[in-house]
Amino acid sequence: MNAIINDIEVIKTKSSKISEVDFSNLKFGNTFSDHMLVCDYKNGKWQAPKVVPYQPISLDPSAKIFHYGQSVFEGMKAYKDANENVWLFRPLDNFKRLNISSKRLAIPELPENYFMDGLKTLLQVDSNWIPKDEGSSLYIRPFVFASGNGFHASPADEYKFIIATAPSGAYFSGKVRVLIEQKYSRSANGGVGFAKAGGNYAGQFYPTQLAVEKGYQQVIWTDDNTHEYIEEAGAMNIFVRINDTLITGPTSDRILDGITRKSIIQLAESEGIPVEVRKLSVHEVVAAAKDGSLKEMFGAGTAAVISPIAGFGYKDEDYDLPELEDTYAAHLKKRITDIQTNKTDDPFGWRYEVKS
Amino acid sequence: MNAIINDIEVIKTKSSKISEVDFSNLKFGNTFSDHMLVCDYKNGKWQAPKVVPYQPISLDPSAKIFHYGQSVFEGMKAYKDANENVWLFRPLDNFKRLNISSKRLAIPELPENYFMDGLKTLLQVDSNWIPKDEGSSLYIRPFVFASGNGFHASPADEYKFIIATAPSGAYFSGKVRVLIEQKYSRSANGGVGFAKAGGNYAGQFYPTQLAVEKGYQQVIWTDDNTHEYIEEAGAMNIFVRINDTLITGPTSDRILDGITRKSIIQLAESEGIPVEVRKLSVHEVVAAAKDGSLKEMFGAGTAAVISPIAGFGYKDEDYDLPELEDTYAAHLKKRITDIQTNKTDDPFGWRYEVKS
Ligand SMILES: Cc1ncc(COP(=O)(O)O)c(C=O)c1O
Ligand SMILES: Cc1ncc(COP(=O)(O)O)c(C=O)c1O
Numbered sequence: 059m060n061a062i063i064n065d066i067e068v069i070k071t072k073s074s075k076i077s078e079v080d081f082s083n084l085k086f087g088n089t090f091s092d093h094m095l096v097c098d099y100k101n102g103k104w105q106a107p108k109v110v111p112y113q114p115i116s117l118d119p120s121a122k123i124f125h126y127g128q129s130v131f132e133g134m135k136a137y138k139d140a141n142e143n144v145w146l147f148r149p150l151d152n153f154k155r156l157n158i159s160s161k162r163l164a165i166p167e168l169p170e171n172y173f174m175d176g177l178k179t180l181l182q183v184d185s186n187w188i189p190k191d192e193g194s195s196l197y198i199r200p201f202v203f204a205s206g207n208g209f210h211a212s213p214a215d216e217y218k219f220i221i222a223t224a225p226s227g228a229y230f231s232g233k234v235r236v237l238i239e240q241k242y243s244r245s246a247n248g249g250v251g252f253a254k255a256g257g258n259y260a261g262q263f264y265p266t267q268l269a270v271e272k273g274y275q276q277v278i279w280t281d282d283n284t285h286e287y288i289e290e291a292g293a294m295n296i297f298v299r300i301n302d303t304l305i306t307g308p309t310s311d312r313i314l315d316g317i318t319r320k321s322i323i324q325l326a327e328s329e330g331i332p333v334e335v336r337k338l339s340v341h342e343v344v345a346a347a348k349d350g351s352l353k354e355m356f357g358a359g360t361a362a363v364i365s366p367i368a369g370f371g372y373k374d375e376d377y378d379l380p381e382l383e384d385t386y387a388a389h390l391k392k393r394i395t396d397i398q399t400n401k402t403d404d405p406f407g408w409r410y411e412v413k414s
Numbered sequence: 415m416n417a418i419i420n421d422i423e424v425i426k427t428k429s430s431k432i433s434e435v436d437f438s439n440l441k442f443g444n445t446f447s448d449h450m451l452v453c454d455y456k457n458g459k460w461q462a463p464k465v466v467p468y469q470p471i472s473l474d475p476s477a478k479i480f481h482y483g484q485s486v487f488e489g490m491k492a493y494k495d496a497n498e499n500v501w502l503f504r505p506l507d508n509f510k511r512l513n514i515s516s517k518r519l520a521i522p523e524l525p526e527n528y529f530m531d532g533l534k535t536l537l538q539v540d541s542n543w544i545p546k547d548e549g550s551s552l553y554i555r556p557f558v559f560a561s562g563n564g565f566h567a568s569p570a571d572e573y574k575f576i577i578a579t580a581p582s583g584a585y586f587s588g589k590v591r592v593l594i595e596q597k598y599s600r601s602a603n604g605g606v607g608f609a610k611a612g613g614n615y616a617g618q619f620y621p622t623q624l625a626v627e628k629g630y631q632q633v634i635w636t637d638d639n640t641h642e643y644i645e646e647a648g649a650m651n652i653f654v655r656i657n658d659t660l661i662t663g664p665t666s667d668r669i670l671d672g673i674t675r676k677s678i679i680q681l682a683e684s685e686g687i688p689v690e691v692r693k694l695s696v697h698e699v700v701a702a703a704k705d706g707s708l709k710e711m712f713g714a715g716t717a718a719v720i721s722p723i724a725g726f727g728y729k730d731e732d733y734d735l736p737e738l739e740d741t742y743a744a745h746l747k748k749r750i751t752d753i754q755t756n757k758t759d760d761p762f763g764w765r766y767e768v769k770s
Binding site: 086087088090094112113114115116117118119120121123124125126127128129131133161162163164197199201203204207208209210211212213220222224226229239241242243244245246247248249250255256257258259260261262263264266267282283285292293361 | 442443444446450468469470471472473474475476477479480481482483484485487489517518519520553555557559560563564565566567568569576578580582585595597598599600601602603604605606611612613614615616617618619620622623638639641648649717
């Protein structure tokens, strides 16, 4: 069953699982496509990637991923348009960010062609797995982790780069309520917050559980030093609309440079929406909520696209956002998803076609 | 080959690897004993642990350990005395700390008997693997990681707790030179620095590589906000001797509460050495280095025990420590290892015998 596609070896599964999948009822990220891309780093270099059947990974108990959290990942989506053409959104930005993350985690950087050709080949092989329904897409998870062995706390000598995909529905259902965190933090100055490093996520689970127990769905992280400035959410950057101005914090070494965030900024600016990228204090947001100038808050990220926020908690007080008719969130979400799914033209050159 | 020891099921290996091991020439943590303890969390509870042959672990590519760094670990040592009796050092403190770490990482806490009886049984089964030579010991690595599946950034529903062991020699050979970090950081206020979470270690690799390129072996972390206060090293807490006073920083949510550290404090106090647990600024250490009152610096941790520091770099200047005849480091190291290896009495009740 071996083939070579785009110079990449492809070993196809003998039994597809696709007939078991209910594409009209997809959850997020828990149904996996038939194949995955695998690429090993050993003897000082990345070896040629292969497409193989989706299958378990076998590791020594001393593999460093289990002990030292040496891993990075990306999140992307593939969309199918009405003509069955397949599209990615700014994939080179994900590739570059993966390498930025890898560098900070002392993981060897990947060659661009292994990532891009590997991804294209995988999508060609599993193109049947890309959902067509509105609101659904093929969630793509490239990740790199330390597979080399040993209990010495130092970088591994072997790594695995894998791309796995999951046909997925929405990440959140409906609006979310968020808690502006005043005790726990996501990242340190000089730390790894700007990297999509595995450990950044595990550290958020417990504070998020505490927030969920209080009736919120997400935590809004603030700076670890003063807790006065709004940083980002678990897997989304944060936008606030005060009067008609859209405000988002600047990126830094504590904050992920989100691709959705920067696309939203560009889209909004191109439509004449006033956008400010500047430090945003909790104080300002609370004051705006109190005087009625706070019109909207929303998260922006690949998984959730744009996720409107219904209200927030801060120091034991709850603040509700107004129910507006025409929101920036809804408008910008439509703009960006229309571009992503090839329903409109693409003035910024963000779309990337995966030709078969 | 199945047996029940201490209520724990034991499946012995059919072919021991012990004859391949050169016990007089052990490195740190890269030779693994014949067996391991495995315990699975599923259906909402920890299942009974088992001792099984050391063997690869098979995981779905979506297992959360690969993506979200949800893992914690411990580091302990077992020693064999002249009469072949087997000793641990304060093992309950490791157990408690593992659960403290787990809680912060949203990992279900382990029952004490699974940890302690599992550990004892494993050491009984692999007692031949515990080195007898001075300076060698059986390094013990308990760890817990998210084995449950899915790309949703939320805690896993399944975990594995494993104890693996490795007969080991010294962690460092000789004195180390350290760099007092002024740019990168290890942990945030309100973060996971006090937990032995995998992600804390991966984040240190790159800054440590940069330090190594400059001729240092280790980084001394400072607080992420001002970089003015000395926190700890990669896997060691830090002590400084100014004149005759031993000083170490207080623990906090950014710093691991080291078992070696607290033992050293108690030992030193019991011998009348003046000990101060207080914030220690880089400024004070540099001033003491300049005026000659800085006598010693050393790291303290299970793997390295006590690791004397020969000198440090700070803002492009290098500072050498004096070569003293009688050091606190050497004296305290002998005191603690004599207690650990049952060469002397144990006034604090730290030793714990593993009876066979
Ligand atoms: C911490 C964090 N912030 C923000 C984002 C949004 O980034 P992007 O828009 O590139 O998906 C993500 C998810 O990718 C994230 O994990
Ligand atoms: C970050 C860190 N600090 C300090 C220590 C020392 O702790 P202990 O003495 O309990 O081994 C360790 C190693 O265990 C560590 O990983």
